[in-house]
Amino acid sequence: MPVQYYPLKVIKKEFETEKTCSFYFEVPEQHKALFTYKTAQFLTFRFLIEGKEYVRSYSIASSPFLEESLRTTVGQVKDGIVSNYLLSHIKEGDQIESQAPLGEFFQLPKSLKSKDFILFSAGIGITPLFSILKTALSAHLANKVYLIFSISNLNHWIYQKELKLLEEQFKEQLIIKLILSQKEGRLDNKKLQQILETLNLKESLFYLCGPKDYMKMISECLLKSEVKKEHIHTEDFKIIPQRGPKPDENSVFFNANQAPSAEPKILKTTLNGEILEIPLNREKSLLEQLIDQGYNPPFSCTSGSCMTCMAKLKEGKVFQLEEGILDEENIKNLEILTCQCYPLSETVSIDYDNL
Numbered sequence: 001m002p003v004q005y006y007p008l009k010v011i012k013k014e015f016e017t018e019k020t021c022s023f024y025f026e027v028p029e030q031h032k033a034l035f036t037y038k039t040a041q042f043l044t045f046r047f048l049i050e051g052k053e054y055v056r057s058y059s060i061a062s063s064p065f066l067e068e069s070l071r072t073t074v075g076q077v078k079d080g081i082v083s084n085y086l087l088s089h090i091k092e093g094d095q096i097e098s099q100a101p102l103g104e105f106f107q108l109p110k111s112l113k114s115k116d117f118i119l120f121s122a123g124i125g126i127t128p129l130f131s132i133l134k135t136a137l138s139a140h141l142a143n144k145v146y147l148i149f150s151i152s153n154l155n156h157w158i159y160q161k162e163l164k165l166l167e168e169q170f171k172e173q174l175i176i177k178l179i180l181s182q183k184e185g186r187l188d189n190k191k192l193q194q195i196l197e198t199l200n201l202k203e204s205l206f207y208l209c210g211p212k213d214y215m216k217m218i219s220e221c222l223l224k225s226e227v228k229k230e231h232i233h234t235e236d237f238k239i240i241p242q243r244g245p246k247p248d249e250n251s252v253f254f255n256a257n258q259a260p261s262a263e264p265k266i267l268k269t270t271l272n273g274e275i276l277e278i279p280l281n282r283e284k285s286l287l288e289q290l291i292d293q294g295y296n297p298p299f300s301c302t303s304g305s306c307m308t309c310m311a312k313l314k315e316g317k318v319f320q321l322e323e324g325i326l327d328e329e330n331i332k333n334l335e336i337l338t339c340q341c342y343p344l345s346e347t348v349s350i351d352y353d354n355l
């Protein structure tokens, strides 16, 4: 089914820092049920900018446990098309087209027994963690909530006022530690170890959002400290687009090993009951190639976070940049995320309809 977009009205636009801005939305009455969201999910917006369509995802910073408007916060990316457009062009009263909320970042173990929540964020990565923090405190999910927030200096402290108020309100429960990289250097293994020594690692759930290397360093350190893998959750904004990709150690191969066997030529696709055949190249993801040819395959985040673009690989070899949201069962069944997959054989055949 083609992805649906719904209009959301911007009811408030407020700069958090010089380069980050919150947008609050009103959801039309008839779509309220669709926009009932889970903590730390994301919205995917579609924009037409200078005649070209752009689709980008933004995490929800509000908590569904509080009576607050649906809110996202956007950080300006240098030379970024949509983030700059949002910050400079979108104003209160405008309508933005959005898909219904998606995402599974906020996961809780079935038997949640007085766990601490430990939230690691860097820069704009705070947005989904702000939602988790508010949910954890207001729904009394966590024993204690630690926010370890890396920013370059105090001028970049997103949600400063609200976090200070929450710290005041939940004195016994919320502990905020800022890491000001311009003053004390970035979070590194040594600093991390010092922080971890003060925490009850075995009785904690970890939520991480920030640059890839930052999350990798923290995850590796936690795993070495015997934190269970299922207690570590990460959200990757993947801000730098990958062009002309090559597989690396994080890639998943389907019907293939490292080496491409032939120059890609044909992509056969079953989509909405039709069988399509388009030329294929190795520079773009399968999803991008279908869109470039004027088709309307399903997609949302374009970053391996949502499963909307999933198809079954029927023939040929592909690699996926990273496992993304797939589990072992998906991989065994050759269920691929087409936004992350690149061809390795002459012909690739995929099916969106019969998963």
Ligand SMILES: Cc1cc2nc3c(=O)[nH]c(=O)nc-3n(C[C@H](O)[C@H](O)[C@H](O)COP(=O)(O)OP(=O)(O)OC[C@H]3O[C@@H](n4cnc5c(N)ncnc54)[C@H](O)[C@@H]3O)c2cc1C
Residues within 6 Å of the ligand: 042, 056, 057, 058, 059, 060, 072, 073, 074, 075, 076, 077, 078, 079, 080, 081, 082, 083, 084, 124, 127, 128, 236, 237, 238, 239, 240, 241, 243, 301, 302, 303, 305
């Ligand atoms: C699940 C999810 C949640 C997210 N949540 C948030 C959030 O809460 N807040 C937030 O601010 N962002 C969030 N993002 C990121 C957001 O979706 C956008 O990626 C971000 O705003 C940048 O988009 P842009 O259009 O401004 O930049 P783009 O135009 O996509 O460019 C991004 C960067 O890549 C560079 N670039 C562009 N084209 C090329 C090229 N061909 N070769 C090399 N480099 C290039 C640009 O110079 C720029 O530095 C999230 C992403 C995901 C997937």
Ligand code: FES
Residues within 6 Å of the ligand: 298, 299, 300, 301, 302, 303, 304, 305, 306, 307, 308, 309, 310, 324, 337, 338, 339, 340
């Ligand atoms: S579009 Fe979200 S995983 Fe591909």
